[in-house]
Amino acid sequence: MACFTVPAGEAVVTTIVKKVIDKKEIKEGTSTPKNGIPFSRKLKWLSNLLWGGSVLLAYEHVWHGEVKPFFPFLTAMENPADKAEMLHEMGTVGVGMAVLVTAVWIGICVAADVIVKRPVSSAKASN
Numbered sequence: 001m002a003c004f005t006v007p008a009g010e011a012v013v014t015t016i017v018k019k020v021i022d023k024k025e026i027k028e029g030t031s032t033p034k035n036g037i038p039f040s041r042k043l044k045w046l047s048n049l050l051w052g053g054s055v056l057l058a059y060e061h062v063w064h065g066e067v068k069p070f071f072p073f074l075t076a077m078e079n080p081a082d083k084a085e086m087l088h089e090m091g092t093v094g095v096g097m098a099v100l101v102t103a104v105w106i107g108i109c110v111a112a113d114v115i116v117k118r119p120v121s122s123a124k125a126s127n
Contacts, residue, residue, distance in 0.1 A: 001066050001086045002074050004057035006094030007101060011050035018043040037112055046105040053101060 022040040030038065061067045066075050077083060 001061070001082075002090050003094035003097060004054045004061060006090055007050045007057070007098045008054035010098045010102070011047055011054055014043055014047040014050060018047055036116055037109075042105075042109050042112075045108060046102065049101050049105055050098070053097065057097075 018040055021043060025038055025040055058067065067073060068075060072078060074086065075082075077086070
């Protein structure tokens with residue numbers, strides 16, 4: 001019902017943090033490091049993953065009639081008995097999705113760092 005709000009909330013936080021870190025990197029002159037990928041770019045990857053997933057999930061919930069275009073927007077909030085189920089879904093499914101996306105992002109960042117920092121092979125250097 002409202003599981004997409006958890007990754008969307010994390011996306012809002014990562015977008016704000018990314019903008020703050022971006023300004024800090026530009027001020028310090030570290031926005032283009034000589035070796036490696038700036039952390040602000042990596043945060044943008046996480047933000048894009050979270051926003052994309054949240055929009056797709058929100059669309060799916062609209063498609064199934066769980067979100068409506070007028071207050072209180074979520075059908076689970078119309079009936080007080082459904083609020084507990086909604087909060088349970090947010091706490092289990094929503095948090096699970098946000099944690100999984102963040103774990104995948106960590107894997108992507110580690111892989112990107114390994115690829116960027118690996119030495120150039122002698123076959124490529126001689127060409």
